[in-house]
Amino acid sequence: MRLVLLAAVAFAALVAHQRPDWVEQVQGGARLVAARLGDVAPFAADRRSTAARAPEREPDRTQALAAIGRAADAQMDAQAAEDPTARDRVTALLRAAAATMAGSEAMGEFRAMTEARARVADLRERAAAARIAGGDATTAEAQLTRAGAELARLTDAFVGRLAALGVPISRDAAENLAVSANGDDVVALLAAYANVERLEGELRASVAGAADNEALLRRTYAVHATLLAVLETVQAEVVSRIDNLYLPGSPRWTGRRGTSAPTRRAASARSATPGCARRSTPTCVRRT
Structure with missing residues (x-):
């Protein structure tokens, strides 16, 4: 995944240098970067988890594209800017986009x-x-x-909301998810996958009849690459929180990392990933 993302970012950087607006404003490149990334500060200060920041509704197309667009532009600008904090700003925007894409009515029902x-x-x-x-x-x-x-009533409503995301589960499984330590993380992850899938479908439909529009295709590819980065951001956070907060032997439990970190990470990935192999894990649910 990381190799794919690096290749995508490199291509996006090449596209950035080919854009007429970039060429016209090359003299003020540093100011352009600052302007595009100036809205990062509020996000950088919010260190809550993606699940804690996720809205209780699915993002509409405008909201999703705005959040993804900011992160895509930041990725392209970071390749050109000689700014040591550029990657931190990209990370902050990716986290903000991740929270937006993790929003769902299912999260609202889960909290209730x-x-x-x-x-x-x-x-x-x-x-x-x-x-x-x-x-x-x-x-x-x-x-x-x-x-x-x-x-x-709320449990039944939660089951229905998950089914709308493409994750049909039993009532017992929903109750198990509600009492699990990372239930909200799992709901956020499922919503992020569902929302990204929906947005990808809309993007494919929008470019289906514009194969000769090079600018649109490049922009769509940049958005696609950023959506992959958003999913990686959510997934990595969920695994990290399991590895470092919830599992016995994690830093939260012992104050230091134990010797079984690779084993813990492998178990974390299985329990956090939709459709994982460990069917006995309460938080392991399969998307359809």
């Missing part, structure tokens, strides 16, 4: 479902405490019943 689960757990504890104390648990039990019904 996890909040409802916490509410049910709290009410269950209150009802149990009231019974143990010999008090009246009627009110808490009534609230628990209503909260349980709402959780069931």
